[in-house]
């Protein structure tokens with residue numbers, strides 16, 4: 016993960032110094048003054064420099080670059096094992112042989128009962144769903160990554176490599192000269208200058224060595240080295256005092272209650288927009304039983320017990336449930352299924368820890384609308400007038416219907432489900448609603464462009480429209496959504512606020528746009544606490560589990576308009592220690608009397624993804640670590656002390672949620688920083704970001720076009736794409752409750768709700 020000097024060489028292999036001088040993107044400091052030179056992975060973007068300026072690079076041994084890191088800390092676990100004098104610099108044949116044997120043993124697999132359609136575990140599997148062709152590809156890639164990880168594990172154990180060296184990628188062994196090289200990823204070759212951004216996110220960074228940065232299928236990044244017990248892939252299971260960590264379910268039920276605490280300012284639309292964003296930038300994949308995407312089950316039927324080790328698949332990470340559990344005990348459930356995330360082979364082909372794979376483009380590029388590869392993008396297009404397929408339901412455009420019988424995982428025949436660029440669209444009906452808004456926006460814009468440019472062909476209309484819709488999405492995100500979530504101070508520190516005029520010059524060729532494990536595994540899952548367990552539509556109260564993977568209501572004529580109004584009228588729930596039972600007890604219940612616990616899943620997932628404890632992240636931000644629970648407010652400290660032995664054990668998702676919100680934001684400071692860091696990557700590391708000029712962005716907007724894009728608001732987007740059967744107005748500030756001081760409901764024709772004038776796109 017650290018930058019190698021060669022990575023900085025230009026296309027024609029110019030010298031490193033010339034490159035730095037030419038781009039002006041890096042400040043060179045051979046040795047850091049007053050701060051420490053550490054590998055990039057040990058210095059998260061948000062602590063690199065006080066004012067989040069360009070990174071200062073410095074020399075590390077073995078020809079690598081590091082960053083001058085302001086915290087001056089080495090963010091790794093304390094080194095508790097004596098360092099071995101020498102570690103071989105090659106992979107001995109016996110390691111290769113043993114690794115091969117171990118791998119084959121794992122692949123031999125276990126015989127298990129199939130997971131039945133309609134069961135909550137089946138539905139959970141759909142969250143990671145792919146097409147059959149992708150399943151095959153995923154299985155192969157996941158296994159390739161596994162072979163590399165097993166070889167790393169065998170080597171680490173045999174040679175007694177200190178865990179610290181493994182988690183900081185400090186073992187300079189290349190797989191490229193071994194038979195394992197076939198499992199390493201190759202970088203995409205980018206020919207010419209791509210005018211429009213690619214569908215799969217490849218070829219964004221102009222340096223050929225970085226053509227894969229941010230592309231679909233690439234591994235997630237990390238802010239801190241992983242907390243794997245063996246330094247490679249074994250999840251954290253022990254307290255820092257050596258005893259076993261409490262079960263994720265025990266923590267969930269002790270700490271997360273379901274209390275109605277409506278937010279005084281923000282509505283459910285901001286929650287729903289957040290989930291759409293989450294799906295745009297991250298979709299992990301779970302390990303599968305076979306190449307047909309078969310699901311792994313780690314519990315005995317009915318969740319009565321955890322399967323014994325000899326019957327358990329290697330990717331099992333089930334959540335134990337106590338026999339006295341306040342909820343599940345009534346059903347005799349002692350085990351909640353959880354399957355580990357699959358890994359991606361990394362492009363550096365080096366021995367090291369497992370890296371989780373994300374299936375969607377990491378960039379904020381409307382991938383839920385368009386897909387994350389050429390094939391799914393083509394499947395969604397009509398190839399006429401640049402338009403996307405829609406299902407016309409008696410005059411109203413809904414998303415196209417899918418023929419994939421597993422899309423909803425339902426056992427009910429005739430359950431109609433929808434298709435989009437993302438397999439999770441049917442997860443909840445309010446998400447489908449927002450996906451329809453964006454798909455309609457695409458066709459609305461395409462139609463206007465076609466009228467303005469009568470000779471334009473389908474391809475140009477599609478790509479140009481996609482460029483505009485992505486720009487609108489980015490503008491709404493950075494202008495309306497993000498300031499509400501992380502507050503104005505973080506927006507400023509990370510240079511995230513859109514300009515009012517002119518182009519932004521914030522592109523930085525060295526910023527890796529990849530999603531971080533901390534963001535996808537913890538910080539952005541803050542959204543789960545903001546969900547209200549009920550939608551109130553006129554007199555009807557809908558419990559959210561009833562509209563998960565069950566979109567039949569969408570066919571009711573007024574439902575779409577009504578749902579949008581509910582979203583902007585109903586307050587979102589505060590982001591805190593409350594999470595609706597619709598998610599923490601009844602997630603994906605279908606017809607079952609109980610469902611899954613998303614809070615427990617989030618905690619266990621954090622351990623699966625190797626997230627370090629909350630305390631380590633406090634330290635990264637320059638805050639003192641918690642030494643004892645008494646430092647926290649009494650009620651929180653007491654609850655935590657019941658499930659954690661020491662503050663060093665607190666899971667990141669838990670610690671982050673318990674913080675009080677930053678002054679003018681929705682989340683606490685730790686999540687605000689992690690989210691800010693992530694959106695700084697999406698902005699500063701995306702060449703196609705809408706505010707860049709043509710020196711950076713091959714598809715730059717003309718100044719007048721950019722000014723128009725800056726008029727995009729979530730309110731206008733909804734007005735322009737509503738059915739106008741029951742919806743005729745929106746709140747002026749779309750994510751804010753209409754009755755909040757300073758805000759009001761305004762009619763869709765009100766001139767205070769600006770319109771993006773597409774006349775600027777007349778050829």
Ligand code: HEM
Nearest residue numbers: 142286289290293297298299443535539540542543546620
């Ligand atoms: C509306 C109801 C929602 C439901 C039913 C839901 C459900 C889920 C489920 C089942 C997962 C996968 C859990 C796992 O196995 O690790 C997940 C992941 C996630 N959710 Fe939600 N979620 C909802 C809303 C939200 C919101 C509002 C946000 C953010 C604002 C959000 C952010 C995320 C993120 C970042 C992930 C990780 C994605 C990945 O990397 O795979 N979710 N959610």
Ligand SMILES: [Ca+2]
Nearest residue numbers: 295376378382
């Ligand atoms: Ca994306």
